[in-house]
Amino acid sequence: MRSVRFVTYGCKANQYDTQVLREALVRRGLEEQDREAELVVVNTCTVTAEAGRKARQLIRRIGRETPGTRIAVTGCLAESEPEVLRELPGVDWVLGNGEAKRPVNFLRELGHDIDPEELGIPAGVTEFAGHTRAFLKIQDGCDMACAFCIIPKVRGRSVSRSAEELEAEVARLVRAGHVEIVLCGIHIGHWGLDRGSRLAELVRRLAVLRVEDDEGRSLPFRVRLSSIEATEVDDDLLAVLADRPDRVAPHLHMPMQSGSDAVLARMNRWYDRATYLAACDRIRRRLDRPAFTADVLVGFPGEGEQEFAETLAAVGEAGFARLHVFPFSPRPGTEAESMHDRPDPMAVRERRAALSEAADAVAAAYGESLVGARDTVVLEGFVGLSGRYQRVRVAPEELEGLPRAVEVVLARSEEGPGFVGLDPRPVA
Template sequence: MSAKLRVATLGCKVNQYETELVRQGLQRIGFTDCSDSERADVCVVNTCTVTAEGDSKSRQIVRRLARQNPQAKIVVMGCYATRAPEEVGALPGVTEVVTDKREIPDLLSRFGVVDVPTGLDGFSGRHRAYVKVQDGCLLRCSYCIIPYVRPKLESRPLEHIVEEVRRLVDAGHREVVLTGIHLGHYGVDWNRNKPKPQWIRLTHLLRRLCQLSGDFRIRLSSIEATEVTRELIAVMKDHGDRIVPHLHLCLQSGSDSVLRRMRRRWGTRMFLDRCRLFREAIDRPAISTDVIVGFPGETEAEFEQTLETCRHAGFSKIHVFPYSQRRGTPAAEMQDQVPKSLRSERVASLGEVERQLRANYFKSLVGSEVELLTESQKPIVRIGNSIEREQLLRGTTCRYAAAELVERAGHDCHSETGRLVKVQVTDSDSDRLIVTRTPG
């Protein structure tokens, strides 16, 4: 009987990628995934420490797995394991704590994996596959713990990434999401002491990936506004059939004074200028963002500046977070911590702005053609003068908007999920586009 494996992941796309890498490595020596009713021989928990809540959820999952799988070896990795290895090691059932993600090959070899994977062959349960291209962050934003637990910049070899994407496409994945701890710093660790003409950057990787054949598209995960260069925009424009017209630019605050306290590297003027450059080059691009509200000392005037900056940017989506004190960061020690009740009020206020901006953006797409990745499907039966059998396809468009497509059941092979379909936007509501298949 094969050994049984159960994995659990908290946090970012990079964590999800690294969990899948460990999972596939163990599958090479005969491990199989547990069903819900089976007990595991090995559990792997990939933890998050961005917030204290991430630590708490990580501990909860480890304790639950220990109760449900009393004989299992529990391996804990991830940023919480790096930040507090002794604390993690004291949790019930934990037999190993991986404090550095660069130790993953050593972890797998200790289990007997000889042929350690350099990338993924597929991404279980997902139509959109994440590909980690780099690790580490050198910045020291005052609210963020990640540079302390992932401080070393390390870019993956370009050819390893190219071959991995080729395998993922061959395995049927139609969207590849390039991700990293600081995606825009891909190649920076190689460029020290080299003249600028010899530098390797994210744009070089993108051009190389766009040369691959196959029916797939590329999306960039979170990137800093300073790294939205004219060269990057040009690559996206030149390869609009391959790279989706969407960027996720991390704003964090729309107030210059708050940005300075956050130790961000730019102000709102530069951020909005990069949004403008992107819109001038690409037709109706989607620009999403993250915003932290209630940062220490944030005044009502500073919050209003954030609202105005968001309106000016015209975001298609805003991920709104109330500020959370992260022990070990400079911001946690700052004076004038904003009361929780006021942070909640500001989350709600920015949420209203986000909904209006999203509705405006969705309306701007009505009448246009977009590309839909179908991700789920369910039958619909309409009973009137006759019985009509239809199917509802849901998915994500190239512009990072959820969409629904209703058509006759069994329309054609494209009715299967996990395919790219050309559709026209006919309408929208608060959280999705309504689309029809493009003729031909």
């Protein structure tokens, strides 16, 4: 096989896993193609029924339209339903997370008889070509047991990478031109617990890490936490965020899932509404206008009008900068699959629309509070994400000669949602 195409579904951790495989296969001499290739690697997701359906549909299409193509399926769906995938036309390999996590194993499964030394790749990745942001997977797996989630079954218990390995990888990515490093994983708040350490320690190390170019000049970069449970933002972590807002984006994605204590308990979440909202308050007192984003599930078994009203109110109190609203869909193999009292689908649709509308209003109010604030923006072209997770556009003529990370003053955009970044300057 001389050419390979990658298709990735799902989360940032999956994007990262694909990049690990991409680098290994390209080092073995395979050429990456956007369209037809002799080998297609499909890295799947199983977090929702829809994610699984899309992956199976794509695999069937490849098998139908290009019958000679060989297909290797990996990722969480390969772990949760290998038999179904093996039956699909064109599928030669179904490699669960165990085989695919290490590129050496993956290559061996594909018939490359190599030893790890020969492969010569450092642990992790070296770049995310074409992007200013890079993902860095700091741990994998999860020790919790949320009733709706299949992930612990397909990714296993939490395993953290060493701080030294991660520092080396950050330095490599920054030297490759990435100016934002997104710390991702499955449950990053548990980073370090298996190593006698805590996430705050890793983030502090990265916040003071000096990365130099070939001439010894310090290269600017920042890190962002991809998703962390509200109960895991401890005082040490908050102290790093407060000390180094230039290095650690003041943005926390903290899944809320529901604002009803009864529903949270049924979900096997380990906090109640008051604990979640108290965490938001505590963080807000420590940081300057932090951005909170979150996920909420609507239509979980047992969610009636009262429980939904509590969620709606909690969203207003939390003051989210953005909210992702998902309708509950039962995943086979989860505890929630067999739960009764599922709300009527029509009611779920209405709740989803009502919550999204309320969340938009809350996000607009948060955005208003940022007008006139200075924030750093990591640009891809002339548009980028600010530290507080706002989309910011900077006029091309103002960017001449400036690096891809700039500090700007946020002003309302006349052209629609998002901000215009005024007075761009290099990040100090």
